[in-house]
Amino acid sequence: MKENLDRLWEHWITQDLLVIGGFALVFWLLRRGARNERWQRAWQRMKRDRGGFIALGVVFLYLFIGGLEMLRIPGGDNGTRSILDVFTAGVAQEKTYSAPLADELLNSPRHEKLIGRHLLGTDVLGKDVFVQTLKACRTALVIGALTSAIYVPLGALLGILAGYFRRWVDDVVQYLYSTLASIPEVLLLVAILLVLGKGLGTMSIALGVTGWVTLCRLVRGETMRQTERPYVAAARALGQSHRNIVVRHLLPNVMHLVLISFVLGFSGIVLAEAVLSYLGVGAPVGTSSWGAMIDSGRSELARDPAVWWNISAAATALFILVLSLNIFGDSLRRAFDPKRG
């Protein structure tokens, strides 16, 4: 039974459906949000923010590449391959390192010619660094998506409940997040990962458990402010149930905080993924991730001649994604809350 479930879970159709479902869910949430008047005003302001739009474009580009690597189809070495593999099937595999755009292997005494040209050179196994960097997108996005799927609902729900019901609910939630917030984040992450073992799933759990505190605090504060508003009193006077007030009235009015935290949090997760992979408690061996590429790049830089393209490619790809997410998140925040820039 369990074997069959595992097989079903690992089947490429399941994985593809999950990816498409995830994208569809985010899209649907954004469409729902766009009905809110506050979101429409923010959108009008956002339109004038050119930097934010460029950043959003870059983020979409990463999503697109990561999506191509996530969608799998039958064929290839292990039974499945990604669409990105299909596109890059023409890129030749060399024997070992070669410099960017060089025509022979690095340091080869007999000047061995390369099969093809490589924009960013090749790594120790002769794989094209540019393709590897694109593939590592997937790891960053998977971690980001899984972690967000854990901490965003958790933080938003607890925050709203604490802000709406107050009293003992608030006390319990406050106690929970004060306890978690009192532990330095890195230490808690490391402690959880040390016990749960490495893997993309456990890393997401660890990041999710530590990550909901900030969002919860924000949502709780905003919910408290919103419950003072007349519309909540009106809804109550009309005899609406608690569930209706929370879901229909309060949730749409704090959703913008969730969106902003989601975007800014995503950048934090991508950075944390690299650091944790580097510390040896992150992505399992064999997964291509920017953290792992940077890790191997450390010894490669000390070689003679230095192999700088591997680490530079990974670091740059990571940097651009995190930077774009941060800039986009900031411009979202400005659009929703223009008074505080």
Place this chain on the structure above:
Amino acid sequence: MFNYIVRRLIYSVFILIGVIGITFFLDNMMMTPDQKASRVLGPKAVGQTREEWIHNRGLDRPLPVQFVQYVKKLVTFDFGTTWVTGRDLRETFLQGVGPSLCITVPGFLAALLASLGLALFQVFVRNSPVDRGLTVFSVALMSVPTMVYVIFAQAFLALNLRYFPAYGFAYEPGMLRFLLLPIVIFMLINIGYDARLYRAIFLEEIGQDYVRTAYAKGVSPSRVLAVHVFKNGLIALITLVVAQLPKLILGSLLIESLFGIPGIGSMLVQAIQTGDQPIVMVSVFLGSALYLLSLIVTDILYALADPRIRLS
């Protein structure tokens, strides 16, 4: 005020109990003693050695008994020994504090000064292209992972140009040459985040009535910033600054381990790699205790700095 502090202390104790609960749960309930033994001793050690190892550490006792001992260990600050190196944990920590502070305290002060300066300058030229450019620059500094700073600094400044040693630490008169690079990198990592935060705080202050009054009196804009706004902003800064102090004692994991500085940070990285759980769990406890203490100190400082605030 006395009542307030007592109440805060009691609340902190409750939180610490929660933290102990979390670490105990992670430490003892997620892994069987056998799993721990095979991680530390290697998968080949079976039978006698493994049984002995488990028994010596009391891992075979019932969970409630273990919990009582666990709490006792933490509360009396007698943490026992590490699993892998077998050294006394408290001593290991005390040895690591010195090197850690050598990096973090100067780095923290440098970052504080630099980011305060940057934030004040940005507020001075607020909403201009320069301000926006500097904001993007701050965000860019935040977006680089720590190890990238370290690896490139080591490769170019230390190995290629030989300005600094790439690695190492020693208590000696010329120790600054070991420390300079780590300190600068510690500063760079923190500047981006801090400057943005401080800028927001100062911008909030600038909308206040007293600033308008100062302008109306004919005080020059730079003096308004440097004296009036800065002073009032400092009160809000206390919280942010004091909350960072526990992190200084615990050091920086990546910087210390990459530069070979024998502080608490590199000790932790080693513990992570060898599966030495007690070190990690004890530092979780210590980090949390220090943080809670710093919160109380913040509140007191707050009340001292701003006479309008009454603690009750």
